[in-house]
């Protein structure tokens with residue numbers, strides 16, 4: 152069915168008229184380049200039936216000035232010259248204080264999965280807020296149990312016990328602690344180029360220097376990244392898995408608490424793990440007495456399109472799954488799901504979290520699950536993502552030829568990647584997208600509200616899964632023009 156829709160759509164989009172219209176979509180994000188825009192044919196965004204109310208808040212300059220005065224200098228923002236003052240959101244679009252519409256190609260960092268301000272999610276939040284905003288899990292309330300039941304039904308095997316947290320970092324901290332308690336071991340193996348959060352333990356599991364402060368981070372060993380594109384063993388998942396075996400043999404007592412990995416590295420630049428990697432590693436970890444933990448903070452909740460959870464693409468069942476971001480479509484919410492046996496370890500002391508399981512957040516989370524199902528967002532992500540992947544691959548072929556780049560290895564090993572004839576920034580972007588649906592190449596000339604760069608020069612773009620075929624395909628054509 153999905154492929155049929157795709158074929159029909161492709162046919163439609165080959166029509167010259169439509170292509171011309173699609174070409175109009177490409178626009179600049181920075182106002183500095185507006186002059187150039189005026190010289191080009193005026194681009195048009197696809198029609199959209201929503202007009203935000205007029206903005207009556209303070210001007211962007213005032214907000215920026217207050218931000219500099221009262222907020223931590225560590226809080227960076229995009230578009231340094233003219234930071235965006237985003238004041239409204241509707242489905243896949245964001246609006247600035249002038250009412251200008253932007254296609255949100257970042258989805259609040261892979262968080263807005265149903266679309267901004269989805270009416271069902273908003274309604275669930277408002278209804279619950281009107282009745283009871285907070286009570287803590289020390290009392291009964293059906294919002295938390297209803298959502299826990301619905302969430303558990305989405306997970307395989309014995310993964311049926313849910314702990315709610317407020318963020319992905321908290322969820323991962325809890326998962327690390329449970330693995331250590333359950334196994335009686337301290338050593339955890341995670342992957343180079345991973346991002347698991349910035350708490351005391353999770354910063355240790357995170358393996359990108361720009362997110363690691365110079366503080367004590369103990370008990371985590373970082374294995375070779377099974378990056379099929381840049382990794383030392385190409386896409387040979389079993390060879391990378393051997394590195395984990397060696398870490399266990401040479402870097403630990405032979406027993407470990409667990410193995411932590413994203414199923415697709417998000418912050419690291421949308422890197423899929425080499426095929427066959429997780430089954431091989433999970434087997435070594437189990438032999439060493441450890442637990443396998445899947446961090447689904449970015450790639451869970453149907454974002455990959457092919458599966459609801461990222462780990463399913465490698466055919467494994469983890470012992471602990473952590474989640475956040477897309478779980479709440481923007482509401483602060485995270486969760487750890489594990490088996491009843493592992494969950495039991497937390498009864499050794501009291502584990503409590505004031506806001507974890509808050510009724511407003513869990514009501515929102517439940518609404519998100521319902522929207523994903525009701526609106527077939529997983530299928531939508533699959534259809535749109537597959538088409539996007541195909542288009543990006545065709546761009547790759549085109550630019551490989553034009554730039555005399557013969558293979559991925561040429562790129563990986565090339566001595567003059569950045570200053571040779573290869574336009575590295577443009578040539579290499581395609582690699583970050585396979586299967587990672589709801590992502591979209593963007594260029595400076597596209598009208599997207601983010602400029603986030605992942606690993607090296609990868610353009611790291613994550614759309615709301617709500618994005619409809621037409622608008623995404625429009626964007627693909629637009630980006631074609633820009634490459």
Ligand SMILES: Cc1ncc(COP(=O)(O)O)c(C=O)c1O
Nearest residue numbers: 318319320346347348417448449
């Ligand atoms: C894979 C992954 N795990 C954990 C986290 C941390 O989540 P949070 O920022 O909600 O603490 C992130 C955040 O980007 C993430 O991408």
